[in-house]
Amino acid sequence: MYLIIGASSFIGRHLYKYCTDQGINAVGTYFNHPYHEGWVKFDLCSGDLKEICRESFQDKYPDAVIICGADTSIDHCKNNEIASNQVNVEGTKRILGQAEELGLKCVFLSSEAVFDGRKGMYTERDLPNPVTLYGRQKLQIEQYIIKNMKNYLIFRISRAVGSSYEEPDIFQEFYHKIRNCEEIECLKDQSFCVTEVDDIAEMIVKSIEKNINGLYHLSSSNYISRYELAVRYAEQVFGKYGKISEKEYEELPFSDYRHIRAGLCGEQLAGLLNFKYKSMEDIWKTYIDSLPKTQYLILGANGYIGSYLFSRLEQDGVNVLGTAHDTGRNSKMESFDILKDSIEGILQKFDQEEKIAIVCIGQTNIGQCLKEYERSYRINVTETKRLIRSLCQAGFHVIYFSTDNVFDGTEGDYTENSKTHGINQYDRMKEEMEQHLLEHEPKVCIFRLLKVVDGKPAKQNILSEWESQAKEGEIRCIRGNRLSFTAMEDIYQACLLAGRMKLHGLYHIYEKPKI
Template identity: 25%
Template sequence: MKFFIVGASGLVGGSFVKHLKEKGHEVVGTHLTLPTDDTVYFDALDLDNPQNFDVKNYQPDVVVHCAALANVDYCEANEDESYEKTVSTAKNLVELCKQLNAGIVYTSTDYVFDGTSGPYVETDDVNPLSVYGKHKLLVEELIQKELPDNGIILRICGVYGDEIRGKNFIIRIINDVKDNREWTMNLPQDQYATPVWAMDVAGAAVLLAEDKKSGIYHIGSTDFMNRVQLAHKVLSYLPNHKCTVIGKNTNELGQAAARPLMSGHISEKFLSEYPDYRFSNVDDYMRYKTS
């Protein structure tokens, strides 16, 4: 199968490329502003850009759409830009998939929920609280309407793993400790989620794509925790750290975008179809990083 990963210089897209290569699939991954050894240039907002990789000639079976503006507070203050980078890119890629008769895999979020009763299953009612969540939901609706039999929507949250920019929560802590930094983190003790390893997201999605599944799948791991618990778990593997963790309530933190508080995903639907699939958890990842 041929895969085209849009946003492969990022955390999730980069993990797709790595996983697909390990599995022996043909794959092309793209960047926009951060060229890597593994990527080609492609702007999902401007499909006619002559510098773009020639995707029509490549003829992928599956397009994995990982390009977005994922900074939720920035999106809250920059609604038009959020719409462009999340919704307009998706409109373009959905149209491209229809022209190429390709499937799409889309990485969505728990921010489509309001966080009153998580962790959530796929049939729970959505009610996004933020610009980012509203725009991600618009894309989910678009894919379900335009590619009902050829679209996989993965809802994920708190993704961690190795990435070039080193910006996810866990890798930042690891790097700060490596740099011998002394610092204090004020973290929300009332925001619960199901952090998941990016390689597990890719692994689950590729199984679904290989089997030509469609529809919404929730992908969480076995962890369900708040940010303070997550930070303590990570730091417990880094005994020489000089980090102080202070738990705060969300309303003390002044975050621009409202967060779903009791959130996260239950992977029961996915696991009922793939009962042998084993999700890693934060302990597994930290053992791997510190061994």
């Protein structure tokens, strides 16, 4: 039987879950957040350990008291020195003293913050030298335990992370910054060891079961810099992210000092327990598998761009459904005519939290837009507005394709902020759609494309046009006409990124060189 003080903390919750999964009787306490029914409200600064044992264990005493509760924010401790000292030092000493009087084994979670962060990969033999208030508070408790207690375990921990989405860890910090398009600022050269939180929970329990005593480093050998971790996270989860930077200490708004080269060597404890920590590759795999499953809807999956995106998503094993006039025998295609059909029945097939719709429907032939203006306007504007409104109301993140034809072509090197001025009916339809979406559907992502190519002739691209003209003996070009291109694979990668990040607003996708 274990009593987990601070079971509502990150490590505490996983420790409690590990105990219950293993059939171990555990009682958890909380201060503000009762994540589980049956947990007991307990204040480190005023709670009575004997009383909580009597009420929760029917007058029996637990095999160990595990103290996970603490104020672990370095800056909060510094800015609230008196309050944090009451919790991290005075309150913790109270509980330890009560446990010693009751003859209970005490497990205390300490930190790499007891070291100065100058050399990294500290062992149990290295002398502590804390440079933060938080680190000094942890060291005070370590010294108190060693001096006053006989039956104890002290675990120093480096950087705990979860293997699943939405844990209160550094991964979640990265996730929200990327989703909000904010810069991830990393202290230059700051390094630490990344240890999966379930490994920490298992090691704590196994150490108690084996009746180990003393002070140990509970840490994997996954030594990595904060910057490298952020870059790898972005690559693993979002494909890439350009707003990650390293900053000098003076450039960051810290209230207290930060360790540069932290990290703990956990070989001694791992050897005693014959334990193998999860590698970074294992942590990435489990984390990515836990991310919300995404369903894609490609509207116009039989078109040039739509068919490419549909087939690429299928190749990558993504859950995708497409719409087309002629679905053939493809079970992942639904028949849909934007001028005749309601989209509601198709939308009901989507039940995942993350839903991405890519709108590839449209009349893109400039001549047809002029010749059949009213019908083309209904397709490209009236019904597309209605379709996107339905998609947004159904919780889809919508990606819409526009074109560089919204510009008049007199200047070149247009940016997203350049003034638009379409010169034909098709251009003006796209211009109207952009203005409508930016004003009325601000969560939609608009990609302006140039000449789209995938490296091989196709019915709808310029390479096919040139191939046909070459067979006739002459390729006809407008004098002075300079072209930029959008690669089909770039469109695919941009759509994946926009879906993961929930990008909204207007962006250009094109290759810079012109020919």
